Amino acid sequence: MPITEDPRTGRLTRSHHGAVPAPEGPARAGILHLGLGNFHRAHQAVYTAAAMAAGGGDWGIVGVASRSRAVVDAMRAQDLLYSVATISPDGTSLSIPGVHTDVFVAADEPSRAVESIADPAIRIVTLTVTENGYSSSPATGRLDTADPAIVGDLRGGDPRSTIGQLARGIQKRAGSGAPLTVLSCDNLAANGPHTKRLVRTFLEELPAAEGAEALAFLESSVSFPSSMVDRIVPSTTPALRGEVASLLGAWDDAPVPAEPFTMWAIEDDFAAGRPAWEAGGAVFSAEVGRYEQMKVRLLNGTHSLIAYLGALQGAETIPEAVVRPAIQGAARAVLAHEYTPSIQVPSGVDIAEYERQLFLRWGNTALGHRTSQVGTDGSVKLRQRIPEPALRLLDRGETPHLIALTVAAYLSCIAPRPGFDPGPFAAAMKDAARERLLAVAGSARTGADIAELSIADLQLFGGELADRPAFIERVGELVDTIAHDGVPAAIAESVTAAETEVAAPASASASEVRA
Known part of the structure; x- marks a missing residue:
């Protein structure tokens, strides 16, 4: 999708960010996020920005879009920046999270998601791939092993499904022994255990000689805490881009609209540390x-x-x-x-x-x-x-x-x-x-x-x-x-x-x- 600049403004970059302060940006990534849509950019990224502002740490985010190039192209053209427009009947306010260290499209770089999950520097993998992205059967909730994407991923090669990427990444990571947390942020009941069951089933479907080490590593060194996320985040419109340009004084081709209300409840079970998300208002709870x-x-x-x-x-x-x-x-x-x-x-x-x-x-x-x-x-x-x-x-x-x-x-x-x-x-x-x-x-x-x-x-x-x-x-x-x-x-x-x-x-x- 071509990027169209407003001729009255310059493009949003780290040197030109208009009326809203832009953070310097993290030096290193500690989080890989699968699902680079509006919700992630108005929710987890905002909480991570607050966490890093309060406590620092190498918690930059590598964002992975499944197939769509629009957001990736826009963010790359803007030094990985974008604005969040918080919209209420009282008006619109803007912020710039600035926490991404890189973004890419999995379909264009099919091996990179697996390599990133296997990278010991990545300590948390977060997901917003919608309920439809887990390749589970509607009737049973179990992994749909007849799904063509799962069938292909089990055969080998670069995986296309989210569960295939997670399972193959964990399989490759097992060699280093570096612990990992997989944090689902989708609207699924008990989304942590649910995601773990799907990944485990995938690994169990592999030949024993191929999946045994990964299964042992999964049980010993990979945690799957549950979480509940809540914020209404509509689609971005041309009208919003125009409004943001007027308020910001810089052209942003990837702004995200969101309501003022936001909530995040998380089970505090992280195998390799976590950001201080509570600084942004997250609740760590056993409930x-x-x-x-x-x-x-x-x-x-x-x-x-x-x-x-x-x-x-x-x-x-x-x-x-x-x-x-x-x-x-x-x-x-x-x-x-x-x-x-x-x-x-x-x-x-x-x-x-x-x-x-x-x-x-x-x-x-x-x-x-x-x-x-x-x-x-x-x-x-x-x-x-x-x-x-x-x-x-x-x-x-x-x-x-x-x-x-x-x-x-x-x-x-x-x-x-x-x-x-x-x-x-x-x-x-x-x-x-x-x-x-x-x-x-x-x-x-x-x-x-x-x-x-x-x-x-x-x-x-x-x-x-x-x-x-x-x-x-x-x-x-x-x-x-x-x-x-x-x-x-x-x-x-x-x-x-x-x-x-x-x-x-x-x-x-x-x-x-x-x-």
Whole structure:
């Protein structure tokens, strides 16, 4: 992608950084980051900049993009600098993290990721490759050994998959014995142990003579702490580049927009040291699992519901969607009746205040987070968000009406019933399962057919939900309601059913007391 400079300004560099101070930059790298997208650059990089400012250390970051060259080209042209634009209704403020020592594209330098993981100077590998980047089966959560990328990586040569790169890098590193930490920063339950299981499975699939030393090293010298990350980071737009140039006084072709809120909870289990990330506000906790539940279900699960309902009703952005009374009512109902009761709140967290903050964040009109971006890759994202809270209610003989509405709205966006137009914002959502789901929808006569084929046959949301006919039936009913009567009718039906179901046990208990 060509870099276009604003003729009124000079390019952002370490000698020309406009109105915002630029750090000198670290001398050496101690972190390799896989996934050089906006989220990493507005989250881990910002925390690392704060850590180095407070405590120093060789914690520079080598950033690795999987295939996209745009950010790599822009950062290389700017002395590895870029700005973070923190956006709120009160205005935009800028900062320049300046912590990267190098960036490259793995597809262009296929052996370099493995060599970097094996390098003893690298002590931490962090990941933001999205839920879709772990090559795990949606039905089982285990490594998908039928995935063509995994099959190729097991055969040898330069690995293409993230898990293949990690496993081959650890295999090569075992010779030096230098300990390593692999820190997943993606929205996966127990993302540390999950990543370790996938890497271990890959190594176990190798011939014993090839994988034995790496497996022993994995167990003795590689740690996989869990972490929970939280910050809304939309896509960069041309309008943002123009605004940043005006505020900065230098042209930045790779600025990152982000909301003011940021949170990072990390399990303190590092095999070779770590930066002082707490200087940036990170929380080191033994309750990362609780933070994960809170974020993945309350924020992410509800965010998905807002995105799919909003897109179906013609809302381009999340703020446009959540301001609508019906959609906001659905969001509040799924939180109150289905998500919040399913979590254990971390110590010291005021859950009512956390939920209040969620609606302020979703309503940040200045940020303009698009429904199509939030709704993208729902086949993988929803697999992490909905099964456990849905199964909790189903096991109690109750129906998760709002979670079923989330799935029905997702299916209506990605693979609508014939004759139903979900609109342009749903059409803009990207999803690896879209082709399979469209084939399902094309042969379906009813919503029940779509629900049965996608949830039970394709096991899109795991094996356990695939065996729950009550849930599948409810999703099918709501797909039909959306197609025939519209989104408002589906919302009203779901919210009323959820509130009636919650009230019924209370009424029964009161009757028992009176008796």
